[in-house]
Amino acid sequence: MSQKVVVALGGNAILQPKQEATYENQLQNVQKSSEIIARIVKNGHTVIVTHGNGPQVGNILRQNEEAKDVVPPFPLDVCSAESQGFIGYMMEQTLKNELRKLGLDNPVVSLLTETEVSKDDPAFEDPSKPIGVFFSEEEAKELAEEKNWVVKEDAGRGWRRVVASPMPKSILGSDIIKKLTDDRVIVIAAGGGGIPVVKNEDGTLTGIEAVIDKDRSGFRLAEEVKSDVFMILTDVQNVYVNYGKPDQKALTHVTLEEAKRYVEDGQFSAGSMGPKMEAAIKFAEQGGRAIICSLDQADLAMEGKAGTHITK
Numbered sequence: 001m002s003q004k005v006v007v008a009l010g011g012n013a014i015l016q017p018k019q020e021a022t023y024e025n026q027l028q029n030v031q032k033s034s035e036i037i038a039r040i041v042k043n044g045h046t047v048i049v050t051h052g053n054g055p056q057v058g059n060i061l062r063q064n065e066e067a068k069d070v071v072p073p074f075p076l077d078v079c080s081a082e083s084q085g086f087i088g089y090m091m092e093q094t095l096k097n098e099l100r101k102l103g104l105d106n107p108v109v110s111l112l113t114e115t116e117v118s119k120d121d122p123a124f125e126d127p128s129k130p131i132g133v134f135f136s137e138e139e140a141k142e143l144a145e146e147k148n149w150v151v152k153e154d155a156g157r158g159w160r161r162v163v164a165s166p167m168p169k170s171i172l173g174s175d176i177i178k179k180l181t182d183d184r185v186i187v188i189a190a191g192g193g194g195i196p197v198v199k200n201e202d203g204t205l206t207g208i209e210a211v212i213d214k215d216r217s218g219f220r221l222a223e224e225v226k227s228d229v230f231m232i233l234t235d236v237q238n239v240y241v242n243y244g245k246p247d248q249k250a251l252t253h254v255t256l257e258e259a260k261r262y263v264e265d266g267q268f269s270a271g272s273m274g275p276k277m278e279a280a281i282k283f284a285e286q287g288g289r290a291i292i293c294s295l296d297q298a299d300l301a302m303e304g305k306a307g308t309h310i311t312k
């Protein structure tokens, strides 16, 4: 049965933590992701793609800061837009090429998307979103001192710079995204969580410096385009209970009640699986099917043969 699916690609699908952030490395990874997404389209589903930008937006911000004596630096929301633009470009091009190989002619378009947040969001007082590259604790603390950064440990993987990450209230233009998908267009949207903007009292919009979590914005997008499935692709085949322990157990099909119980038990790290489970649970609460799985099993998971599925 044909279904509408919002696919959220994790940071690993664009750049693995140990890889150098060259354009070539990122293009090669994105090409692999596109190969898999094309298979989902081939199986008859309607796909909307969204993606992370943590490493990329951090690097663009740093490029701006390091070159500030030569070229005036841009604010973080503009860096977000830049990262959305270049990742969207890689995805659009590789997806068109992969669809063509499978004999498909669906149009593909990547849309620069703004996401509305609240200027009063408490996240502005407590930066939590890791961006850019990983450092040792010592290096990170030195950089924090020297450059006035906030740095934090990132889910056991090293230390990173962190910035504010407000909750997404709505994805601007999701009505247009929905119309395009109804017309067979494969849309890449709300990359990097979307460009954070606030609505002023007179209805105008202004950019605000932050990076939105793409699992949270992916949920909003899936909700607003009335998707049947919200699929979060990452680097583990399943969500596990007792993850990393000798008795770890893969979750395949879980009900909302079970999922919430595991969250209460503290089974999912705040900086990694936590936001994914939070987003998946919200989507399942509205009656949709949420899937968390590895990128290479995405097409199998869509057919119910891999990954962790959460339903009401």
Ligand SMILES: Nc1ncnc2c1ncn2[C@@H]1O[C@H](COP(=O)(O)OP(=O)(O)O)[C@@H](O)[C@H]1O
Pocket: 009, 010, 011, 012, 013, 052, 233, 234, 235, 236, 238, 239, 240, 241, 242, 243, 267, 268, 269, 271, 272, 273, 274
């Ligand atoms: N209970 C769990 N089950 C599976 N993975 C978990 C769990 N808790 C933490 N993780 C970690 O979550 C990581 C995926 O999150 P993250 O690296 O933020 O994803 P991405 O960058 O792909 O969006 C996995 O690599 C794994 O190390």
Ligand SMILES: NC(=O)OP(=O)(O)O
Pocket: 010, 011, 051, 052, 053, 054, 055, 130, 192, 193, 211, 212, 213, 214, 215
């Ligand atoms: N914006 C965002 O959530 O990016 P990552 O998935 O790369 O952290």
